[in-house]
Amino acid sequence: MNVQLLFPMLVLVLTVQPQTLRADSADQAFAHGEKLLAKADFDGALKAFAQAAKADRANSEYLQHYALVNQIVNSRKRLATEKDAAQWEQLARGLHAFYIGEGLYGEALVLDRQVHERLNTASSAGILAETQLALNRPADATDVLTALDAQKHTPGTRALQGLALARQGKKDEARQIAHTVKLAADSGPGSIYTAARLQAALGNTDEALGLLKRCFQAVAPSQLDGFKNHAKRSPEFSSLVTTDAFAQVLETKSLVPESPCSGGTRCANCPMRGKCGGSQQP
Amino acid sequence: MTGRMLLTRRVVQAGFLGLVLWGAFVAGGNCERWCPFGGVEAIYTYATEGDVLCSLGTSNFFILGGVLLMTLLVRRAFCAYVCPIGTLSEWLHRVGRRLRLPELRVTGTADRLLALAKYGLLAIILWLTWQAGELIFRGFDPCYALISRHGADITYWAYVVSAAIVVLSLLVMLPFCRWFCPLAAVLNPPSRFGLMRVRRHAEACRDCGVCTKSCPVAIPVDQVDQVRAARCLSCLNCVAACPRTQPRALSWGPPSRSGRAWSQAALILIVLACASTAVVASYLFPLPSFVKSRGTKPAQTMEVQFRVEGLTCRGRANMLVYYLDRDDLYRIPGYLRVEAWPSPSIADVHVTYDPQATDVAAIQRAMTEPYYDAAADRWRMSPFQIEGFDPLDQPPLAEDNEQQGGQGKDY
Numbered sequence: 001m002n003v004q005l006l007f008p009m010l011v012l013v014l015t016v017q018p019q020t021l022r023a024d025s026a027d028q029a030f031a032h033g034e035k036l037l038a039k040a041d042f043d044g045a046l047k048a049f050a051q052a053a054k055a056d057r058a059n060s061e062y063l064q065h066y067a068l069v070n071q072i073v074n075s076r077k078r079l080a081t082e083k084d085a086a087q088w089e090q091l092a093r094g095l096h097a098f099y100i101g102e103g104l105y106g107e108a109l110v111l112d113r114q115v116h117e118r119l120n121t122a123s124s125a126g127i128l129a130e131t132q133l134a135l136n137r138p139a140d141a142t143d144v145l146t147a148l149d150a151q152k153h154t155p156g157t158r159a160l161q162g163l164a165l166a167r168q169g170k171k172d173e174a175r176q177i178a179h180t181v182k183l184a185a186d187s188g189p190g191s192i193y194t195a196a197r198l199q200a201a202l203g204n205t206d207e208a209l210g211l212l213k214r215c216f217q218a219v220a221p222s223q224l225d226g227f228k229n230h231a232k233r234s235p236e237f238s239s240l241v242t243t244d245a246f247a248q249v250l251e252t253k254s255l256v257p258e259s260p261c262s263g264g265t266r267c268a269n270c271p272m273r274g275k276c277g278g279s280q281q282p
Numbered sequence: 283m284t285g286r287m288l289l290t291r292r293v294v295q296a297g298f299l300g301l302v303l304w305g306a307f308v309a310g311g312n313c314e315r316w317c318p319f320g321g322v323e324a325i326y327t328y329a330t331e332g333d334v335l336c337s338l339g340t341s342n343f344f345i346l347g348g349v350l351l352m353t354l355l356v357r358r359a360f361c362a363y364v365c366p367i368g369t370l371s372e373w374l375h376r377v378g379r380r381l382r383l384p385e386l387r388v389t390g391t392a393d394r395l396l397a398l399a400k401y402g403l404l405a406i407i408l409w410l411t412w413q414a415g416e417l418i419f420r421g422f423d424p425c426y427a428l429i430s431r432h433g434a435d436i437t438y439w440a441y442v443v444s445a446a447i448v449v450l451s452l453l454v455m456l457p458f459c460r461w462f463c464p465l466a467a468v469l470n471p472p473s474r475f476g477l478m479r480v481r482r483h484a485e486a487c488r489d490c491g492v493c494t495k496s497c498p499v500a501i502p503v504d505q506v507d508q509v510r511a512a513r514c515l516s517c518l519n520c521v522a523a524c525p526r527t528q529p530r531a532l533s534w535g536p537p538s539r540s541g542r543a544w545s546q547a548a549l550i551l552i553v554l555a556c557a558s559t560a561v562v563a564s565y566l567f568p569l570p571s572f573v574k575s576r577g578t579k580p581a582q583t584m585e586v587q588f589r590v591e592g593l594t595c596r597g598r599a600n601m602l603v604y605y606l607d608r609d610d611l612y613r614i615p616g617y618l619r620v621e622a623w624p625s626p627s628i629a630d631v632h633v634t635y636d637p638q639a640t641d642v643a644a645i646q647r648a649m650t651e652p653y654y655d656a657a658a659d660r661w662r663m664s665p666f667q668i669e670g671f672d673p674l675d676q677p678p679l680a681e682d683n684e685q686q687g688g689q690g691k692d693y
Contacts, residue, residue, distance in 0.1 A: 064652070067652050071661075091611075093656055097654060
């Protein structure tokens with residue numbers, strides 16, 4: 001081998017190798033952090049994400065994971081001591097969104113129980129029941145919704161109650177509740193979606209798909225994909241997912257305007273740029 | 283004389299056109315920031331909301347000021363010496379003559395009626411732009427199509443308009459500048475009171491009418507003592523074309539008893555001085571293109587300056603305010619004002635705050651930490667990175683809000 005080539009090769013190896021090692025160790029630390037996060041070990045995950053972000057500073061995903069988990073760790077600590085009711089609720093909602101997004105339903109259940117004990121509203125009952133349904137505890141969900149004052153019930157919570165009963169095989173009771181679910185013309189997409197799931201659980205395919213289409217039309221464009229993905233994974237629609245009718249409903253486009261800012265990276269292509277000036281929302 | 287004056291003007295026109303093309307195609311810069319009409323479009327939003335329309339900057343106001351000053355001195359010389367659309371339009375007309383295409387001379391009532399179109403167009407553009415808070419006509423603008431190198435929001439209408447201007451310019455002298463240019467509608471009122479004027483000395487004039495025929499905007503120069511018409515471009519074509527030089531039948535200059543004529547060089551110097559002063563001033567006195575204030579100013583305030591990545595445009599500046607206005611763990615009760623210079627690379631940001639209520643570290647955290655958006659029920663990751671601020675090296679958040687000045691002082 002030519003000796004003159006040895007030096008440049010050595011330089012190359014010494015330059016490339018540490019970078020590769022750093023990237024490898026960052027990847028490993030990040031993967032470790034994700035595993036710890038899946039086990040709800042937030043402190044461990046935070047350390048692992050910090051290690052990954054320090055090892056590969058060019059990777060913004062590592063830093064973002066670190067920042068978010070750091071925020072979650074801080075929010076969890078603050079939740080125990082926060083005196084201000086509005087601030088406490090905001091912290092709880094943020095934590096709930098994170099837990100559900102990460103699939104940490106056990107953590108969400110503990111939190112949602114606390115929230116419902118404190119607030120006892122249709123919204124808190126609905127959130128708790130949804131988490132219980134996600135954990136396949138429909139009887140618990142039924143208990144929560146049955147205990148809710150009749151005046152507090154909304155079409156959304158009624159539909160959820162019916163869904164919980166249907167999941168337990170109590171179709172007749174579920175059907176009775178389904179008759180009481182009266183969606184208003186301006187009902188939110190969440191309530192319509194729950195009603196669609198209830199109809200699907202009762203085997204009323206046409207009604208279910210009709211409501212699902214109405215739900216998609218009522219969702220803002222930026223949230224439409226989230227609803228569609230949830231529908232594709234939902235156990236109530238599992239028997240319909242492969243049908244043409246369901247595929248056709250999935251093609252539904254939103255009929256409501258987007259929030260004042262799309263949160264995109266460039267204004268030039270933004271379909272909402274005309275309303276940008278009046279908004280402070282990213 | 284005739285040839286030299288025309289040649290000089292073409293050289294100046296070519297220089298400015300070359301500068302624009304270099305800026306757009308070689309330097310790849312945002313030439314929109316140097317358009318005086320951008321200043322007209324942006325001024326209302328800046329005055330009422332404290333920010334300029336997307337992709338424009340406060341440099342547009344300086345350029346607009348420079349062009350208005352230029353107009354008060356040398357009438358609409360901007361159109362005859364600087365504007366790339368005017369230059370291309372005039373050159374196309376010359377091509378039309380070379381190709382022996384028929385020349386349509388629109389004068390008198392028809393010319394005056396058509397000239398009103400630009401005022402209507404200006405009113406429509408300003409009303410709709412100010413209502414929308416956005417440059418909604420940009421996609422139709424042939425000048426923007428050129429300087430943005432076919433920008434992302436250009437519609438095919440921009441090319442339809444361009445084609446119409448090209449075809450018309452081959453047949454008619456400066457059709458866009460005379461009848462449809464909204465900037466011309468802005469410049470005409472100050473031009474009416476412009477200092478420098480073309481004067482006709484009746485005792486020397488032989489009434490040959492050559493001056494009137496040479497005027498690109500159809501001013502009947504041979505029928506007036508001095509050209510007061512607001513549409514005068516100070517191109518000096520009439521002075522150059524006049525066959526009477528000893529004594530002069532036409533001269534150009536400020537009002538004076540001696541009737542002393544000024545040279546074209548003086549005109550060009552004034553044009554260059556106004557343009558360069560505007561550019562230099564925009565760098566010397568960089569006004570923020572985004573300003574948002576909140577609360578009442580306490581007795582003592584402090585200002586901190588950051589260099590921020592990710593603050594690319596007005597939308598992002600609004601997003602920065604969204605993060606600064608947050609109401610979670612990282613809220614900063616003492617934040618009073620933000621001034622920003624959004625930029626595709628690194629943006630300058632100045633934050634004024636109450637040192638009794640918050641500190642720099644808290645402001646940095648507020649700008650960079652994720653924020654839970656309750657309305658959308660999702661976490662938003664901050665797109666901003668502050669030069670010299672490492673989120674990984676920050677101490678743990680204090681148990682209470684004392685670190686950030688406590689809960690008591692909210693503005």
